[in-house]
Amino acid sequence: MNARAPRAGLLIAAWVLALLGGCTIGRVYRGRPLRADPVALVEGRSTKADVLRLFGPPDQITHQTDGDAFVYRYVRQNFASVTLRDPVFTGVFLFSFRRQFEASQRLVVLFDYRGVVRGVGYDRDTGRLPAF
Numbered sequence: 001m002n003a004r005a006p007r008a009g010l011l012i013a014a015w016v017l018a019l020l021g022g023c024t025i026g027r028v029y030r031g032r033p034l035r036a037d038p039v040a041l042v043e044g045r046s047t048k049a050d051v052l053r054l055f056g057p058p059d060q061i062t063h064q065t066d067g068d069a070f071v072y073r074y075v076r077q078n079f080a081s082v083t084l085r086d087p088v089f090t091g092v093f094l095f096s097f098r099r100q101f102e103a104s105q106r107l108v109v110l111f112d113y114r115g116v117v118r119g120v121g122y123d124r125d126t127g128r129l130p131a132f
Contacts (some may be wrong), residue, residue: 024081031059034105038122041109046117051109058109067118072107110126 036054040046051070058070079100085093103125110119 020131023083024079025102026077026079028077028079031073033055033074034072034107038107038120041115041117041120048111048115051117054059055107067111067113068115069111070107070109072109074105076103077101 035056040054041051048068048070055070055072059073060071062069062071077100079098081096081098083093083097084095104123105125106121106123108119108121109117110121112118
């Protein structure tokens, strides 16, 4: 028996598996972490200048009839996916699996028409993300 035959068989098997499978691992970060604790804002006393000094420029500004709203968002995502299909001969989709974890911080600061804070909403879901 030829000694090169097992190697050729392994190379062909590796090539076929490479055609059949696709794997993606990624991390996506959007926005930036909050620079201060939202508890520092006092409704009725803090101003737009105070908010900008503590948190920096917002990700979104919404103009309302009775004032403005600043929105701050920070989102981290870890994900992994595996897809098996035959893209060459049949185009048949065989299997797909995706796993995703997300951690986020969201802060909404409502201002009255004078630029004084009238409400603060804060959602913090920044637990540890598992590594892939």
